Amino acid sequence: MKRFFILNCYRRLMRTYIRNTLILLVLLALTLFIWITQFRYSTDRTGEVQVSGLQNQVSVGYDSFGIPHITAENEEDLYFALGYVHAKDRLFQMELMRRLAQGQLSEIFGERLIETDTLFRTLGIHRHAKNYVSQIDKSTPAWTALEQYIAGINAYQNEGNLPIEFDILGLAPRPFKAEDSISVSGYLAYSFAVGFRTEPVMTHVAKNLGEDYLDIFDLDMPKQTQLAQVDFTTLESLAKVANHSLLPSAISQYEGSNAWAISGAKTQSGKPILASDPHISYAMPGVWYEAHLKAGDYEFYGFHQALVPVALMGHNRHFGWGLTMFQNDDMDFYVEKLNPNNSNQVVRGDAFETLKQFEETITVKDANPVTIAIRESSIGPIINDIYPGFSKDNKAQPVSLWWAFLHTENPMIEAFYQLSRSENVEEFGKTLEGIHAPGLNFMYADSDDNIAWWSAGLIPKRPAHVAPWLMLDGSSGQDLPTEYYDFSYNPHELNPADGFIISANQRPRTYQDLMVPGYYNLPARADRLIADIGMQNTTNLEQEKQNQRSIRSHYAQRALSTMLNELGDAERAKLPENVLNELNQWQGEFSLDSVAATLFTEWQFATIEQAFADEFGEELFALFTRTRRADHGFYQLVEQSDHPWWHQDGKSLSRTDIVRQSFDIAKDRLTQNLGPNPESWQWQQVHLFEQQHPLGSVKPLDKLFNLGPVAIHGTHAVPNNLSQQLGTGIQWVKHGPSTRRLIDFSHPESSLSILPAGQSGNPFDKHFDDQWEMYINDQYRTVDLNFKADKKLILTP
DSSP: OHHHHHHHHHHHHHHHHHHHHHHHHHHHHHHHHHHHHHHHTOOOOSEEEEOTTOSSOEEEEEOTTOOEEEEESSHHHHHHHHHHHHHHHHHHHHHHHHHHHHTOSHHHHOGGGHHHHHHHHHHTHHHHHHHHHHHSOTTSHHHHHHHHHHHHHHHHHHHSOOOHHHHHHTOOOOOOOHHHHHHHHHHHHHHTOTHHHHHHHHHHIIIIIOGGGTTTSOOOOOTTOOOOOOOHHHHHHHHHHHHHSOOOTTSOOEEEEEEEEEOGGGBTTSSOEEEEEEEEEOOSSOSOEEEEEEETTEEEEEEEOTTOOSOSEEEOSSEEEEEEEOOBOOEEEEEOOEETTEEEEEEETTEEEEOEEEEEEEOOTTSOOEEEEEEEOSSOBBGGGGSHHHHTTTOOOOEEEEEGGGGSOOOHHHHHHHHTTOSSHHHHHHHGGGOOSSOEEEEEEETTSOEEEEEESOOEEOOTTOOTTSOEESSSSOSSOOEEOOGGGSOEEESOTTSEEEESSOOOOOBTTBOOOBOOOOTHHHHHHHHHHHTOSSBOHHHHHHHHTOOBOHHHHHHHHHHHHTOOHHHHTTSOHHHHHHHHHOOSBOOTTOHHHHHHHHHHHHHHHHHHHHHHOHHHHHHHTTSTHHHHHHHHHTTOSSOGGGOBTTBOOOHHHHHHHHHHHHHHHHHHHHOSOGGGOOGGGTEEEEEOOTTTTSTTHHHHHOEEEEEOOOOTTSSSOOEEOSOSSSEEEEEEESOOEEEETTSTTEEEEOOSSOSOOOTTSGGGSTTHHHHHTTOOEEEETTOOOSSOEEEEO
């Protein structure tokens, strides 16, 4: 018995010893891993570094949020240093963006991105970039800035610590080139191209349903419009391209924006206020890289994108600007007719045109290379060849893509370089002529009490019979753009009498009798801002914070009221009286505790399903819900008691029928997802926000790279546009304010800004996510042009 007791104690002691030893070893290994990673992937922001390629010493002072304030003796060193510090914080983002634009993502991510690569290879952005670089005047200061910026990136890549993503993916660094920057500019232009999603959908409505179905979509059709002869298989092929060649969720795409300028006559300070919050899909790291540049007389605080040396928006001590999407239609689809005796030719008027054909090979990680065949007409690439099964087996008609970006000189970098050096408002406006594509709205304010807005971008002149939101006839040769309007026709406004200008992706006012075709947003955000800012006698930055953070939609409020009036006693009896009271009293606010916001959103989608899905089919309906026409259509339709869209499967139903059906569907879905008690259906249960990194879809890397998920207020079509895609269940936020900026030009040296996450792309860096909590709580940080760093990073030749 004693021997058994001693043996038992010994075993317990050994188990304890082994357990403690294992715990100690794990702790030691974890400590060693943390130490190695902190050392291996550390970001030094002080000290002296010798860098090949500089002419003179450059000082970089980082503020408390990791924003570099760069001072150089000359512009060549200034842009070299910008490239160097930008790469220090965002090198993997740069690598990712050039691979995206050039169709090389499969090389690092594998087979799941072959379709995305095929899309971008077919678009030919990389071919356009090479041609652009070969022809550009390389003697200009702007081109020198680009070359020096690229040289700075390469200097860091050669001499600094590579990001952890390079090690995880086994990436070998490759030198960056000027054509990489031009390619990324092409991607930015593509991300604006709403027509890619809209035109197949609207062509289906016009051709297969008829004009009676079009009036709710806020589109203009010339009376003499002739529809192209396009079959459903071809439309479905384009819908498949748009639906299934989607970009990874962790790569930023432009989606909308707000910007406004208020005259000093309406501000407490007596000087203009500029507000700007571009809406871009969320990703880790975020799209913007902030930097304060100084060399000689030049000073500018700018917002840069990966591989783009010039600030796309920013300010100095005299003036500044913000951006929104113009959303003009600069992309058309042309249905081609093949020569019946030669499938390599298409009909063009009275003649045949031979298609240009070539192959490209996509390298695929852990798989065999994929060779794709690309065809191009004089109009542009045959876009539905991305899915060869449609164009061969299913006999879809070939469709050429005409895209202004590929048909213009587009000296965008030169234009943005000059913008930040403008002497006055007139010079700024004149410089905008150099922005050809994509279309952008520039919101401007300065300390001389000027406020202004321009829509920049080439506006195609199309024949009078052409409705560019439809697919067009390529064979006739009569539907092609003939030329571009002079820049003087572009909508613009300078110092209006009412003292403010607002751009929120709404249709611009007709200017010089020119109505610019485009895919404009529902004017919900614009109307809300016009109402709120218009009634202000005087304002300040605190009030404009409230306007940027507004979560109220009078469109949703009005629609819900209309839908509630259609319910009968049977439907109302399914909700508690206090919930019905909240619905009846709802002011359209998408706050975290709102039950009305949740029920309206689910009910809205069910109504869209019941009204539209049966007329589209699966692919086209999925695409429709990703267009701005779905918004326009819903809010127009719900106000009409009788309309062909209310009919379903050949039955003549009414608004009452569909709204009641949709209510039952929405209630059942919410019960299944959130439980049987409607009082618990709060917006915070479904409106969730997570920022994802391209590697964050793989566990446990999500814990390292992603932020969230958290519940957050706001929604689609309110100024605080934390927007989800139309759908059921969890309403995952997809895009929203990529920064919020506020500048009072009585003291432009001290303005306000915020990023959704942080300045750095390094997950081991404190500046990776040091703005995240502030952002989700609607806070701002100060941008100080007078910042003086106690310690600096000194770059020496």
